[in-house]
Amino acid sequence: MKKIISIILALSMISILGICVFAADNSVTVEYEVAADYTVVIPESITMTNGSATQTISVTAGSLIYADETLEITISDSANYADGFRMVNSKKSDVYLGYTIKAGDTNVALGDTVLTASAEEVFAGKEATIVITAGTPTAAGTYSDILTFSIGTRK
Amino acid sequence: MKRTTKLLIVIIFTVIMASLLVGCTWKPPQITLPNINFDPNGGNHGTPNPPANNAGGGVAIPGWSVITIPAGQTEVTVDLPNPEANKDKYYLSFEMRMADTGEVLFTTGYVKPGESINKVTLNRPLEAGQYNVIVRVQPCRADGSLTNNADMSTILIVK
Numbered sequence: 001m002k003k004i005i006s007i008i009l010a011l012s013m014i015s016i017l018g019i020c021v022f023a024a025d026n027s028v029t030v031e032y033e034v035a036a037d038y039t040v041v042i043p044e045s046i047t048m049t050n051g052s053a054t055q056t057i058s059v060t061a062g063s064l065i066y067a068d069e070t071l072e073i074t075i076s077d078s079a080n081y082a083d084g085f086r087m088v089n090s091k092k093s094d095v096y097l098g099y100t101i102k103a104g105d106t107n108v109a110l111g112d113t114v115l116t117a118s119a120e121e122v123f124a125g126k127e128a129t130i131v132i133t134a135g136t137p138t139a140a141g142t143y144s145d146i147l148t149f150s151i152g153t154r155k
Numbered sequence: 156m157k158r159t160t161k162l163l164i165v166i167i168f169t170v171i172m173a174s175l176l177v178g179c180t181w182k183p184p185q186i187t188l189p190n191i192n193f194d195p196n197g198g199n200h201g202t203p204n205p206p207a208n209n210a211g212g213g214v215a216i217p218g219w220s221v222i223t224i225p226a227g228q229t230e231v232t233v234d235l236p237n238p239e240a241n242k243d244k245y246y247l248s249f250e251m252r253m254a255d256t257g258e259v260l261f262t263t264g265y266v267k268p269g270e271s272i273n274k275v276t277l278n279r280p281l282e283a284g285q286y287n288v289i290v291r292v293q294p295c296r297a298d299g300s301l302t303n304n305a306d307m308s309t310i311l312i313v314k
Contacts, residue, residue, distance in 0.1 A: 036220035039238055041213040044245075044294075044302045056213065065220060076306060146301060151218055152308025 038063030038122060040073065042149045043130075046087060046099065051134040057115050057149065061125030069153040071122050073115040075101065077148035081110060087134070087143035097143045098135040103128065114149075191246060191299050194264030200234070200273040214294045215240040216247075216305045222290075223312040226283040229276055235263065235290075236271035244268070245294040245302065254287040254308065265295060286311040 043055040057073055065071055080086040080096060089095035101108040108114060108130060115128035215238035224231040237247040246265035252258060261275040290307040
């Protein structure tokens with residue numbers, strides 16, 4: 001009798017070891033909202049030496065855009081534009097000097113993109129270079145133009 | 156003491172006293188700044204955008220994917236910074252307009268480098284919603300002359 005009871009007790013203990021214990025689901029959601037903000041550096045003005053200039057457009061390292069977006073910078077406007085980029089003479093407002101903009105070997109037209117960057121490239125910082133070349137002036141003086149750079153992100 | 160020596164001492168003393176008088180009262184000429192319209196809400200507020208490196212030249216322009224303002228109000232809190240990298244070079248002004256209609260929502264005065272504008276007055280209160288807007292960032296030099304500028308495409312969330 002004692003043997004039977006001992007065997008029963010041992011089997012009971014062994015069976016308890018096999019019981020699964022289901023714990024309550026205590027998962028926690030962690031969220032961290034990171035704002036997207038960035039800094040871009042654009043050329044101050046069209047400034048040339050000997051009729052040509054190399055200028056840089058850049059997005060600063062450490063800038064942040066959303067992971068699924070691309071940053072784009074285009075030359076969207078020119079104060080004196082008329083069938084091409086023009087600078088105006090400071091002495092006479094109806095005297096102009098045409099100029100071209102190139103990115104590498106490609107001519108840049110109004111509305112063209114001069115820099116694109118993925119979120120990773122924005123964070124690392126990225127630069128683009130443009131070369132500005134003046135045409136043949138017909139009068140002496142200081143010529144200038146004001147460019148507008150359009151900057152934004154797209155998916 | 157000889158008369159000549161006495162006279163010499165008096166002359167030297169007079170010159171020294173005259174020099175001290177001029178040195179203590181002379182003021183450098185006042186520098187007149189060009190008439191730059193600084194925004195009254197510009198100052199040291201807000202969190203700066205990533206520090207720019209424009210040591211090689213160029214204007215640092217801040218950008219945002221989203222700007223949030225409250226609905227139904229004209230006086231709203233914003234954060235429009237002029238990066239520290241523009242120090243001693245450029246002031247910035249801001250003008251926000253609707254991307255589709257061109258309606259101007261607000262225009263600020265200029266803000267100094269390292270400072271930001273923390274309040275603007277809208278031309279009209281806006282209803283809650285999401286709007287595509289463009290922020291024209293116009294730099295000017297210390298002499299008031301304008302440089303190239305930037306149009307920042309941004310989402311305006313009104314809630």
